[in-house]
Amino acid sequence: MQRDVVCAACAGSLLAARPRCQRCASPATGHCPACVPDDPLDATVTLADYAEPLDRLILRLKFGAALPVAGWIAAQLAERLRALPDLPDLIVPVPLAPQRLASRGFNQAWEIARPLARRLGVRADATLLTRRRDTAAQLTLDLPARQANLRDAFALARPMRLDGLHIALIDDVMTTGATLRAAAAVLKAHGARRVTALPALRTP
Secondary structure, three states: OHHHOOOHHHHHHHOOOOOEOOOOOOEOOOOOOOOOOOOOOOEEOOOEEOOOOHHHHHHHHHHHOOOHHHHHHHHHHHHHHHOOOOOOOEEEEOOOOHHHHHHHOOOHHHHHHHHHHHHHOOEEOOOOEEEOOOOOOOOOOOHHHHHHHOOOOEEEOOOOOOOOOEEEEEEEEEOOOHHHHHHHHHHHHOOOOEEEEEEEEEOO
16 A cells, blocks of 8 residues: 555655656657657656655665565556556566576566556556567666667567557666667567556656
């Protein structure tokens, strides 16, 4: 429950809406110069900027296994999504490389995706996407290096078509968007009608 993670007063303040690009969720009013017409992401919905104190929630989730944080994030994302006219048909987490999953013991994106799907009454699939290779840490890379790092990193785990589906793609943090775009491009290549990125937090 919310009181176990963030008090209602703090949540109301920290999650206050701000003007954002509808496609990439970067702080923007009007045209967003970072977005291009052939972007595989159709929209991005996020809760807030990746900044103090909310960034500490993500760190607690990823590196402290504070799994109730994932449930709280899911509840907040569900509220944002219910205000939209087009709910997703399927919720998919950005996958971790097998080595990283084994080391961490869980995929934080799946821990968010699972309760979010329950709240919205839609399907979730933890294994639709697979990460074909472990990639270098994105943190220190600029955008071109991030894009090169992620080239051919994702694939569908099994042959199938996604024709007509609106898929929500879950991750904990969106920085440049390279990871989410690489995953979204795979979904679009297999017929997805629409891909909405749902990062918990967005680097401003």
